[in-house]
C-alpha cells in the first residue's frame with residue numbers, strides 16, 4: 001500500500017470517528033489519537049524523511065491536505081457539539097416564564113374576630129370597659145347566681161356540656177360543678193363581685209351548647225355580653241343603647257324590633273330581632289319563615305342577681321344584653337349557613 005493510500009484511508013477513518021464523536025470529550029480523544037504526539041497521522045508524517053526526493057513533494061502535499069481536512073472537521077464538530085451542550089444545559093435549567101407566579105396573600109382576622117373588634121370599638125367609644133371570664137365555668141356563675149332554679153331546663157345535660165370527674169368511673173364518672181359556659185352572662189356576676197357601681201362593661205367570648213350544627217346553630221359560638229349598673233338606669237337607657245348599636249352594625253335599612261321575652265336573670269326581658277336580609281322579610285329557611293332573625297337577648301338586671309353580689313337594688317338598677325356574633329355576621333353578609341364560618345374554606349373567608 002502506497003503511503004498516499006495509507007494517508008487517505010487514515011483520513012477517511014478519522015473523519016468517520018469525528019462525525020461519530022458524541023460529545024466534546026470523545027472528540028478530543030479522536031484528536032489525540034490522530035494528531036497528538038503519538039497519533040497515527042503524526043506517525044506517518046515522521047516516516048516522510050525516509051522518502052526519496054521525487055516522492056516527497058506529492059506525499060507532503062497530500063499529508064498537508066489530510067491534516068488540514070482533519071483539523072477543519074474537528075473544529076466543525078467541536079462547534080456543533082458545544083452548541084448542543086449549551087442548548088441541553090439551557091433546556092435543563094429552563095424557567096417557564098409563562099407559569100403563574102406564587103401569590104402570597106396577606107393574613108387577616110376571621111370575620112367573627114372582625115365583628116367582635118367592631119362591637120368592642122362601638123362600646124369603648126361609649127365609655128365601656130372590657131371584661132373577661134373563663135370558658136370552663138362553675139355552675140354557680142353560669143346558672144345559680146343568675147337566678148336559675150335547680151330544675152331549670154337549660155341545666156339539663158342534654159343542653160349543657162358538663163365536666164365529669166374521670167377519677168370515679170372514667171368517662172361515665174359523675175358530673176361536676178364545672179361546665180362549658182352556655183352564655184357570657186356569668187361574666188356579669190364575676191364583674192359585680194369585683195367591682196361596685198357604676199359599672200359599664202362589655203364581655204366578648206366563646207360559649208358552648210349541646211346543639212347539633214345546622215344553618216342557624218353551632219355547638220360552639222361567640223357572644224358579646226353588656227352590663228350596666230348605675231343609679232337611675234331605666235329600660236329606656238337599654239333601648240336607646242341597643243337602637244344605636246343596631247344602626248351602627250346593620251345600617252338604617254335593616255329594621256329592628258323588641259319582643260317581650262323571659263330570662264331568669266333579667267326582669268323585664270326582651271329579645272331584639274333584625275329583619276332577615278336573606279329573604280328581605282318574606283321568610284326563608286334561615287329565619288324559620290318568620291322574616292326576622294333574633295340577634296340578642298336583654299333586660300333589666302333582676303334584683304335577685306344583685307342579692308348574690310351584695311348590691312342594694314333600692315339604690316342601683318341596671319341592664320344587660322347578650323348578642324350572638326355569628327348571627328350578626330350572618331345578617332350583615334347574608335350568610336345562609338353558620339357552618340360556613342367554621343369550615344375554614346378560604347374561598348368563603350377571603351371575601352371579608
Ligand code: PHE
Pocket residue numbers: 182183184185263266269296297298299320321322323
Ligand atoms: N345570656 C342570654 C342568652 O344567651 C342573653 C342575655 C344576656 C339575656 C343578658 C339578657 C341579658 O340567651
